[in-house]
Amino acid sequence: MSDLLVDLSARPWFRQAVKQLGLPLPTPQALRRPKGPRVDRPLEGRVVVAAGAPGGQLTDVLARTLAEAGATPHVVGEALAAPWTAAAEAWSRPVTLHAPDAAPDADLTAHGLVFDATGLRDPAGLRALYDLFHPWLPALGRCGRIIVIGRPAGEADTPAAAAAMAALEGFVRSLAKEIGRKGATAHVVSVGAGAEPRLPALLRFLLSDRAAFLSGQPWRLSATVDAPATTGWTQPLAGQTVLLTGAARGIGAATAELLAAEGAHVICLDRPGDEGPLGAVARAIGGTVLAVDITADDAPEAIVAHLNAHHGGRLDAVIHNAGITRDKTLARMSEAQWDQAVAVNLGAVVDIDAALLAGPLAEGGRIVCLSSVAGIAGNVGQTNYAASKAGLVGYVAALAKAAAERNIAVNAVAPGFIETRLTAAIPAVTREVGRRLSALGQGGLPRDVGELITYLATPHSTGLTGQVIRACGGMFIGA
Numbered sequence: 198m199s200d201l202l203v204d205l206s207a208r209p210w211f212r213q214a215v216k217q218l219g220l221p222l223p224t225p226q227a228l229r230r231p232k233g234p235r236v237d238r239p240l241e242g243r244v245v246v247a248a249g250a251p252g253g254q255l256t257d258v259l260a261r262t263l264a265e266a267g268a269t270p271h272v273v274g275e276a277l278a279a280p281w282t283a284a285a286e287a288w289s290r291p292v293t294l295h296a297p298d299a300a301p302d303a304d305l306t307a308h309g310l311v312f313d314a315t316g317l318r319d320p321a322g323l324r325a326l327y328d329l330f331h332p333w334l335p336a337l338g339r340c341g342r343i344i345v346i347g348r349p350a351g352e353a354d355t356p357a358a359a360a361a362m363a364a365l366e367g368f369v370r371s372l373a374k375e376i377g378r379k380g381a382t383a384h385v386v387s388v389g390a391g392a393e394p395r396l397p398a399l400l401r402f403l404l405s406d407r408a409a410f411l412s413g414q415p416w417r418l419s420a421t422v423d424a425p426a427t428t429g430w431t432q433p434l435a436g437q438t439v440l441l442t443g444a445a446r447g448i449g450a451a452t453a454e455l456l457a458a459e460g461a462h463v464i465c466l467d468r469p470g471d472e473g474p475l476g477a478v479a480r481a482i483g484g485t486v487l488a489v490d491i492t493a494d495d496a497p498e499a500i501v502a503h504l505n506a507h508h509g510g511r512l513d514a515v516i517h518n519a520g521i522t523r524d525k526t527l528a529r530m531s532e533a534q535w536d537q538a539v540a541v542n543l544g545a546v547v548d549i550d551a552a553l554l555a556g557p558l559a560e561g562g563r564i565v566c567l568s569s570v571a572g573i574a575g576n577v578g579q580t581n582y583a584a585s586k587a588g589l590v591g592y593v594a595a596l597a598k599a600a601a602e603r604n605i606a607v608n609a610v611a612p613g614f615i616e617t618r619l620t621a622a623i624p625a626v627t628r629e630v631g632r633r634l635s636a637l638g639q640g641g642l643p644r645d646v647g648e649l650i651t652y653l654a655t656p657h658s659t660g661l662t663g664q665v666i667r668a669c670g671g672m673f674i675g676a
C-alpha cells in the first residue's frame with residue numbers, strides 16, 4: 198500500500214511548500230532499501246565517521262570491519278590514527294583524520310557515525326558523546342546511521358562504569374527520535390566478553406540499507422552460542438533449509454523471497470485452502486509447499502514427516518511467522534476469539550518447536566518468532582493477541598537458555614506498523630496516526646521485517662540469542 202505523504206515528500210516543491218506555509222504536515226523521508234542479495238562490500242564508497250572515548254577496546258575490530266566492507270573512513274582523534282591507518286591500508290581505503298575540536302567541512306556528508314564507547318568509566322565520560330555528536334550530527338546524510346558500541350552494564354567492574362554503559366541506551370533511543378525525520382536511524386550495540394568476533398557481521402547489517410526500518414534498538418551480543426565455521430559475506434544461507442510459516446502473503450511472502458535470495462531452500466507453510474497463493478510464492482523462489490494448519494493436533498508430526506521425506510530429516514532454521522488477530526475488547530470477546538489467537542500465535546509455536554528440537558533442528562540452528570509491538574505496549578481490543586505476542590517474549594528468553602547447549606539461537610522480531618492487509622483494514626484516520634507514530638514518520642514494508650528475520654536466520658547473527666528486536670521505525674509506544 199503506498200503512503201501519499203512519503204511519495205509527496207520526495208518532491209522538493211512539496212517539502213518547500215510545507216516549510217514556507219508552516220503547514221502542520223510531516224514530510225517523512227523515503228527510505229533507501231537494498232537492491233538484490235548481500236554483497237561483499239555493502240558500504241562501498243560511503244563515508245563512515247569513527248570516533249571513540251579514551252580507552253576504547255574495539256578500535257581494531259571496527260577499523261577492519263569498516264575497511265573490509267568498503268567504507269571510506271573518516272576518523273576523529275589523533276589517538277585512533279595508527280590502527281585505522283593500518284586497517285585501511287590493508288584494504289586499500291584512504292583514511293581522513295579530523296582533529297577532535299574541528300567542525301567537519303560543510304560539504305562532507307557522512308553515511309554513518311560510529312562511536313566506540315567501551316572505554317567509558319563514569320558519568321563524566323559521557324561528555325564524549327556530546328563532544329562527537331553535537332558538531333557531527335549536521336554532517337549525517339539522509340538515511341544515515343548512528344551506532345554506539347558499549348559493553349553490557351552487568352559486566353562492568355564498578356557501579357560508575359555500569360551507569361555510563363546503561364546511559365548509552367537512553368542516549369541512543371532519544372537520538373533515534375531526533376534524526377528520524379531524515380530517514381536516519383540509531384542503535385546501541387553492547388558487546389559481551391568474548392563476543393567481539395560477532396561484531397563485524399552485526400555492524401555490516403546495521404550500517405547497510407537492509408536495516409532501513411530498524412531504529413532505537415539495543416543489540417546485545419554475547420558468546421552464549423558458538424559461532425559456526427566461517428560463513429562468507431554473500432549467500433550465507435546456501436545449502437540450508439528454512440521452514441517459514443504463514444508464507445502465503447504479507448511479511449511471510451516477502452521473507453520467503455529474501456531467504457531464497459541468500460541461498461536458502463524455503464519450505465513455505467500455510468493453511469490448507471491457501472495453496473493458490475502459497476504455491477505462487479514457493480514457485481517463484483524454487484521452494485517447497487507444505488499446506489498444514491499449525492494448530493492441528495498432528496501439525497508437528499506432519500512437519501517432521503515432511504522433513505524426513507524431502508529434506509533428509511534436517512532443518513537449519515524455523516521462522517514462526519503465521520499469526521492472526523481476533524480483535525474485540527475483552528468484555529465482548531468470544532471464547533473462540535481468545536482460543537484461536539492464543540493457539541495460532543503462541544501454542545502452535547511451542548508445540549512445533551518441541552518436535553523440531555527433538556530431532557530435525559540441526560546443531561547451530563536458528564529459531565525466529567514473530568512477536569509484536571502490541572505485545573510489548575498493549576493495545577485496546579487486543580488482550581488475546583497481546584497476551585500471545587508477549588508470551589513469545591518470555592518464551593524466546595527461556596528457550597534460548599535451554600537451546601544454547603546445542604548452539605541453537607532463539608530470537609523474536611516485534612514489528613510495529615507494517616503496510617500489510619492487516620493494517621490496510623484499519624480505519625483511515627487511525628491508520629494515518631499509526632503510520633506517523635514512529636521516529637521515521639511512516640509505516641514499514643513487509644520486506645523491512647523480512648530483512649531482520651533473514652539476518653536472524655543466517656549464521657551472521659550468532660551473537661544474538663534470547664532477544665526481542667523491534668522492526669518499528671523507532672515507534673513512540675512500547676519500551
Ligand code: NAD
Pocket residue numbers: 442443444445446447448449466467468471489490491492517518519520521541567568569570611612613614615616617618619620
Ligand atoms: P498476514 O495475515 O498477511 O499473513 C499471516 C499468514 O499466516 C497468512 O498467510 C495466514 O494464512 C497464515 N496463518 C494464519 N493462521 C494459520 C494457521 N493456523 N496455520 C498456518 N498458517 C496460518 O499477516 P502479516 O501482517 O504478514 O503478519 C505476519 C506476522 O507478523 C504475524 O505473526 C503478525 O502477528 C506479525 N505482526 C504483523 C504486524 C503488521 O503490521 N502487519 C505487526 C506486528 C506483528
